[in-house]
Amino acid sequence: xxxxxxxxxxxxxxxxxxxxxxxxxxxxWNIYDYDGxxxxxxxxxxxxxxxxxxxxxxxxxxxxxxxxxTPNQITITVWKxxxxxxxxxxxxxxxxxxxxxxxxxxxxxxxxxxxxxNYKLNFDKGGVDNWIIEGTGxxxxxxx
Numbered sequence: 001x002x003x004x005x006x007x008x009x010x011x012x013x014x015x016x017x018x019x020x021x022x023x024x025x026x027x028x029w030n031i032y033d034y035d036g037x038x039x040x041x042x043x044x045x046x047x048x049x050x051x052x053x054x055x056x057x058x059x060x061x062x063x064x065x066x067x068x069x070t071p072n073q074i075t076i077t078v079w080k081x082x083x084x085x086x087x088x089x090x091x092x093x094x095x096x097x098x099x100x101x102x103x104x105x106x107x108x109x110x111x112x113x114x115x116x117x118n119y120k121l122n123f124d125k126g127g128v129d130n131w132i133i134e135g136t137g138x139x140x141x142x143x144x
Contacts, residue, residue, distance in 0.1 A: 026140040029056065031123055033133040039074065039123035044081055047119050047141050052090065052111040054078055054121065056137020057104040060097045067130035071097040074123050074133070078111050081118040090114060097133050114141065 027045035060071050073096045079087035091111030098105055119139060 025050070026138050028138050029121055029136070031058070031133065031135040033123075033125070033131075037125050037128050039125065039133060039135075044118035044120050045139050047114065047116065047139060049114065049116040050141035050143045052078070052114045052119070052139065052141050054091065054093070054109040054111065054137065054139050055107070056095075056135055057106040058095045058097045058133060058135035059104040060099070060101060060131050061134055062101070062132045064130040064132065070099050071131040071133060072125040072127060072129040074125055076107065076109060077122045077124070078109060078139075079120050079122065080114065081120060083117075087120070090119070095135075097131065097135075 025046075025048040027047065029043070029045070031039040033039040054076070056076075058074060073094055076093045076095060077089060078091035080090050081087055091109045093107045093109035095105045095107040121139070123135070125133070
């Protein structure tokens with residue numbers, strides 16, 4: 001009886017552990033823009049190998065004088081920093097901050113399987129629009 005109970009308990013623990021995906025690594029990002037074209041991109045995120053996903057949301061907090069009628073669409077690119085210099089593009093996504101300050105635009109970039117290393121994000125508005133944009137999110141690698 002005692003052996004059966006221990007075996008059953010061990011089996012339950014094994015099933016529970018196998019059913020939970022392993023989150024190998026995650027890193028947060030924030031953007032603050034007060035009318036520029038490039039919103040972010042100087043911070044390296046040390047990520048482990050796995051499937052890389054970038055999630056986030058952007059919103060506007062106001063507009064400066066001379067702003068465009070609506071905020072520009074933002075192109076989000078994910079780059080792998082190479083040890084020999086330069087960067088390799090691993091993913092691209094898009095978000096458009098809503099005109100309303102009460103709303104956000106969410107996005108997901110599935111960059112696929114990546115090797116361990118430093119990754120960075122660039123947020124490009126495609127031109128100065130004089131909208132004040134903020135955002136937040138995370139990069140995450142998972143293993144199957």
